[in-house]
Amino acid sequence: MPPRTSRQQFDSQAKHYNAQWNAWSGESLAWLLEKAGCDPSQKWLDVATGAGFTAAAFGPLVSEVTGLDVSEAMLDQARERARASGLANLVFQCGTAEELPFSPEAFDGVVCRLAAHHFLSVPRFLAEACRVLRPGGRLLIADTAEPDGAPEVDAWHNHVEALRDGSHVRNYTFAEWRALVTAAGFAIERLQEVCESVPITLQDWLEKGGCRGQAAGEVRRLFLEAPSEAVRAFSITPMPGGDIRFQWVRIGLSARKADG
Numbered sequence: 728m729p730p731r732t733s734r735q736q737f738d739s740q741a742k743h744y745n746a747q748w749n750a751w752s753g754e755s756l757a758w759l760l761e762k763a764g765c766d767p768s769q770k771w772l773d774v775a776t777g778a779g780f781t782a783a784a785f786g787p788l789v790s791e792v793t794g795l796d797v798s799e800a801m802l803d804q805a806r807e808r809a810r811a812s813g814l815a816n817l818v819f820q821c822g823t824a825e826e827l828p829f830s831p832e833a834f835d836g837v838v839c840r841l842a843a844h845h846f847l848s849v850p851r852f853l854a855e856a857c858r859v860l861r862p863g864g865r866l867l868i869a870d871t872a873e874p875d876g877a878p879e880v881d882a883w884h885n886h887v888e889a890l891r892d893g894s895h896v897r898n899y900t901f902a903e904w905r906a907l908v909t910a911a912g913f914a915i916e917r918l919q920e921v922c923e924s925v926p927i928t929l930q931d932w933l934e935k936g937g938c939r940g941q942a943a944g945e946v947r948r949l950f951l952e953a954p955s956e957a958v959r960a961f962s963i964t965p966m967p968g969g970d971i972r973f974q975w976v977r978i979g980l981s982a983r984k985a986d987g
């Protein structure tokens with residue numbers, strides 16, 4: 728697909744970010760909740776909240792969650808989810824990760840799940856996360872990532888992602904995440920692989936990205952001809968009937984802003 732902004736991509740694909748999509752990312756959400764150490768006095772910011780699954784999971788554990796996203800159509804889904812769940816402490820706002828529209832030290836925690844690979848500047852997002860966190864506040868990130876020291880896997884994976892969704896920027900390696908978060912002034916508490924249990928199927932993944940026709944055919948061909956290292960890393964498995972099953976590598980990262 729040609730390059731698209733995240734707003735264009737997610738405004739047109741919002742309705743596809745449903746329970747099936749959330750199921751592909753269930754362990755990431757559980758990992759974030761476990762590492763968050765939420766308490767009922769806290770205010771959290773969910774950056775790139777999308778359809779609000781992460782905000783809705785944090786809501787019952789804290790005093791307030793603000794969900795920020797660049798796509799109004801995704802925010803509509805998030806507001807509907809909050810209404811349906813009876814969660815009155817979720818607020819949603821339009822804005823970008825690279826320029827957070829909040830005062831310094833406004834939040835106890837910042838969380839961002841499966842979105843940073845769309846950001847035009849992760850260093851800018853991390854600087855902004857640091858600014859809006861109180862001293863000692865926690866940053867939690869889960870995202871699709873590349874294994875370290877595997878340039879062929881990295882190139883193949885980022886290429887198929889960009890073909891499928893023109894707003895994809897980059898899945899970073901574990902080493903890149905470590906360097907980026909450290910350079911932003913955070914102390915890393917945990918950085919590890921998080922294994923998802925529900926495999927993704929190629930046809931569903933293409934549909935969620937709005938990838939059809941020639942581009943979809945090209946992505947399918949690249950999966951069938953994937954380098955053996957990528958086949959191993961992502962458990963790429965052709966299924967009877969022609970679809971293909973796989974699992975992306977996910978990183979879980981927990982870090983703290985310096986105290987005082």
Ligand SMILES: C[S@@+](CC[C@H](N)C(=O)[O-])C[C@H]1O[C@@H](n2cnc3c(N)ncnc32)[C@H](O)[C@@H]1O
Pocket residue numbers: 733734737774775776777778779780781795796797798801822823824825839840841842845846847
């Ligand atoms: C896959 S969805 C995120 C899902 C959500 N975080 C969750 O846990 O369910 C990716 C979201 O990132 C948003 N996004 C992409 N780039 C952004 C940016 N620079 N600033 C804010 N939101 C952005 C998109 O609009 C989209 O809603």
